[in-house]
Amino acid sequence: MPNTSVSQNVCWYLSGYADGEGSFCVSFSPRSKIRLKLEVRPSFSVSQNGDRSEVLRLFQKTLNCGSIRPDRSDKTYKFETRNLNDLVNKVIPFFRKYTLMSSKSIDFEKFSKICFLLKESKHKSKSGLIEIVKIATSMNTSGKRKYDAQKLFSILR
Amino acid sequence: MPNTSVSQNVCWYLSGYADGEGSFCVSFSPRSKIRLKLEVRPSFSVSQNGDRSEVLRLFQKTLNCGSIRPDRSDKTYKFETRNLNDLVNKVIPFFRKYTLMSSKSIDFEKFSKICFLLKESKHKSKSGLIEIVKIATSMNTSGKRKYDAQKLFSILR
Numbered sequence: 001m002p003n004t005s006v007s008q009n010v011c012w013y014l015s016g017y018a019d020g021e022g023s024f025c026v027s028f029s030p031r032s033k034i035r036l037k038l039e040v041r042p043s044f045s046v047s048q049n050g051d052r053s054e055v056l057r058l059f060q061k062t063l064n065c066g067s068i069r070p071d072r073s074d075k076t077y078k079f080e081t082r083n084l085n086d087l088v089n090k091v092i093p094f095f096r097k098y099t100l101m102s103s104k105s106i107d108f109e110k111f112s113k114i115c116f117l118l119k120e121s122k123h124k125s126k127s128g129l130i131e132i133v134k135i136a137t138s139m140n141t142s143g144k145r146k147y148d149a150q151k152l153f154s155i156l157r
Numbered sequence: 158m159p160n161t162s163v164s165q166n167v168c169w170y171l172s173g174y175a176d177g178e179g180s181f182c183v184s185f186s187p188r189s190k191i192r193l194k195l196e197v198r199p200s201f202s203v204s205q206n207g208d209r210s211e212v213l214r215l216f217q218k219t220l221n222c223g224s225i226r227p228d229r230s231d232k233t234y235k236f237e238t239r240n241l242n243d244l245v246n247k248v249i250p251f252f253r254k255y256t257l258m259s260s261k262s263i264d265f266e267k268f269s270k271i272c273f274l275l276k277e278s279k280h281k282s283k284s285g286l287i288e289i290v291k292i293a294t295s296m297n298t299s300g301k302r303k304y305d306a307q308k309l310f311s312i313l314r
Contacts, residue, residue, distance in 0.1 A: 012166045013258060016173030019212065020205075048177075052259040053177065101170060102209040 006062045014062055015098035017055055022046045022054050024104075024111035026136040028147055030155050037155050040132055042115050044091045045080040053077045087115050091128050107139045129156060168300075171219055172255035174212055179203045181268035183293040185304055187312050195312050197280050197289055199272050201248045202237040210234045244272050257303050264296045286313060295308045 022044065029039045044066075048056050056068050056079040066081030081091060092112050100108055110152030114132050130153070137149035147155075166178050179201065183212045201223075205213050213225050213236040223238030238248060257265055271289050279285030287310070294306040304312075 009165070010258070011257075012169035013173035013176070013255075016170035016175075017177045018173075019170070020174045020177035048259075052261060055259045058258060072187045098166075098170075101167070101215060102205075102212045104209060 011062065011098045015100060018046055019100045019102050019104055022083050024107050026111060026114050028152055036126060038129060040118060041082065042087055042111065043080055043082045044087060045078050047071060047076045047078050049076055050065050063094055084115060084118055088119050095134060110135050110139050163309055168219065168255045171178060171216060172257060175203055175257050176257045181264050183268060183271050185309055193283060193286050193313060197275060198239065199244055199268065200239045201244060202235050204233045204235050206233055220247050220251055241272060241275055245276050250260060265290050267296050284305055
């Protein structure tokens with residue numbers, strides 16, 4: 001569970017911060033060794049300039065999971081959690097309680113849906129994996145995506 | 158005063174959002190027609206992608222001031238307030254109550270100090286204006302500044 005000793009005010013503050021600087025992401029990696037050839041990797045991350053990493057530590061303490069590391073691509077630090085159990089048991093319940101107020105909440109709902117499908121091992125069937133790809137490729141439409149839906153479906157075929 | 162009908166939760170959320178995406182800025186413009194040749198322009202702004210401008214409307218409603226407009230430099234919208242009375246009576250009291258938790262709070266304190274100096278017309282004396290320039294040029298050190306302290310002092314001389 002998220003850390004319950006953190007005040008409600010801090011939790012709402014972190015929700016606002018995440019609405020601006022956070023990212024709910026589902027990425028895919030081709031993997032020759034797994035049956036359906038495609039690994040699904042959900043993550044929640046928040047970026048910040050190195051000199052202001054105190055908020056990232058507040059995320060780590062409040063969500064009681066994740067790690068903080070320098071982002072080599074630019075001069076920022078990143079808080080990130082990729083562990084499915086942490087996402088399902090800590091991150092998603094947190095944002096269910098302290099809801100995002102922008103349309104990023106739509107991405108959060110899709111992210112949440114995918115995490116629960118993974119938790120139920122739906123990605124181990126082709127139809128389940130196709131559903132996950134469809135949901136994921138409709139997310140974060142403003143960002144760039146390494147593999148588009150067509151490319152992912154072709155790997156699955 | 159800020160709008161008091163907005164819930165505490167929303168206010169803390171907006172504080173977090175502003176800590177990530179907000180900017181307390183003091184800019185300067187050379188003006189031949191004013192006595193000390195330098196105009197001081199404080200502003201508080203929050204940027205956001207156009208498709209997620211709902212949070213900007215929440216800022217406008219909560220702070221009960223400011224305007225929202227497209228930012229021509231990129232595909233974003235910006236909430237901004239430049240009116241000194243609104244900054245002193247609405248924006249600053251809001252962030253005194255719902256405090257920023259990152260080191261952006263240091264910039265906020267400097268911004269607040271400058272707004273009160275302006276409110277007391279200290280910018281109308283050379284010594285007051287020099288103090289304002291010194292504080293302002295120590296702010297937002299990660300961003301770019303059109304005029305550095307040396308350039309501003311040379312205009313003042």
